Amino acid sequence: MTTQALVTRHPSDDKPERLDNATWYSPAADIMEDRDGFTLKLDMPGVRPADVDITYDDGVLSVEGKTPDSKRAADRHYLVHEYDIGPYRRSFSIRTPVDADGIEGHLKDGELSIRVPKAAEAKARKIAVRDN
Amino acid sequence: MLDLLYPVRMPLYDLHDQVSRLFEDFYREASPWMGEELNRFPAINIWEDGETSHLEVELPGVKMDDVEILVSGNQLKLVVQRREPENGKHTWHRRERLVGRFTRVLTLPWELNPDKVQARLKDGVLTADLSKADSAKPRKIKLLTD
Numbered sequence: 647m648t649t650q651a652l653v654t655r656h657p658s659d660d661k662p663e664r665l666d667n668a669t670w671y672s673p674a675a676d677i678m679e680d681r682d683g684f685t686l687k688l689d690m691p692g693v694r695p696a697d698v699d700i701t702y703d704d705g706v707l708s709v710e711g712k713t714p715d716s717k718r719a720a721d722r723h724y725l726v727h728e729y730d731i732g733p734y735r736r737s738f739s740i741r742t743p744v745d746a747d748g749i750e751g752h753l754k755d756g757e758l759s760i761r762v763p764k765a766a767e768a769k770a771r772k773i774a775v776r777d778n
Numbered sequence: 779m780l781d782l783l784y785p786v787r788m789p790l791y792d793l794h795d796q797v798s799r800l801f802e803d804f805y806r807e808a809s810p811w812m813g814e815e816l817n818r819f820p821a822i823n824i825w826e827d828g829e830t831s832h833l834e835v836e837l838p839g840v841k842m843d844d845v846e847i848l849v850s851g852n853q854l855k856l857v858v859q860r861r862e863p864e865n866g867k868h869t870w871h872r873r874e875r876l877v878g879r880f881t882r883v884l885t886l887p888w889e890l891n892p893d894k895v896q897a898r899l900k901d902g903v904l905t906a907d908l909s910k911a912d913s914a915k916p917r918k919i920k921l922l923t924d
């Protein structure tokens with residue numbers, strides 16, 4: 647297994663990205679790998695569990711999240727304005743064969759955790775050495 | 779042959795030096811800015827709505843017990859602890875989310891009423907209504923006639 651097993655599609659950048667005449671934000675992500683799979687943690691503050699979409703298609707794991715009040719936030723009279731509110735979108739390319747049916751997402755306190763189990767053939771196995 | 783090659787190689791070395799210097803300059807110039815960005819965690823918005831102002835802070839993955847808000851005069855101090863993800867045997871591929879203890883101090887243009895600050899933490903967003911202190915509210919001035 648190399649450290650290149652998981653590659654992000656979009657650059658991690660605080661600046662919003664413009665697609666389809668809409669602004670999307672790339673959520674900050676932690677990616678961990680263990681023997682049995684990958685764990686991704688993404689910062690998606692303000693997103694409710696019902697407003698998250700996770701899809702896996704042909705080696706690409708995509709995450710989208712909608713924030714409820716992005717339009718209202720634009721008209722405010724700000725004294726301190728350090729972030730903008732808008733939908734999140736990010737994709738990850740996974741080169742390791744995974745068990746697509748076993749992918750699970752869990753959103754709590756604005757933190758999305760995704761567990762991606764490896765396919766049986768991709769799991770690390772101990773090889774028995776026989777003595778002739 | 780060597781003599782012929784030499785003048786050709788020199789500009790290439792120069793170019794290499796120039797490119798290295800360009801990168802060094804970039805990182806030197808970018809580092810204070812990157813530091814400032816780090817100090818901006820967690821990100822804060824404050825907006826005004828008549829006599830009340832509203833605070834909004836992005837705190838994904840932070841528990842209520844790990845947030846402290848202190849109000850004194852016109853200063854608002856926010857202390858936040860974001861904990862490490864659970865320890866286990868794993869390899870890191872990417873680590874973008876900051877962890878640790880963060881303090882932000884903001885100075886507002888008016889005094890706040892600490893008794894009327896109410897804060898909520900929902901879906902990783904902290905919201906609070908910040909009421910102005912009575913001394914900071916506008917008052918009608920009586921006009922005296924001679």
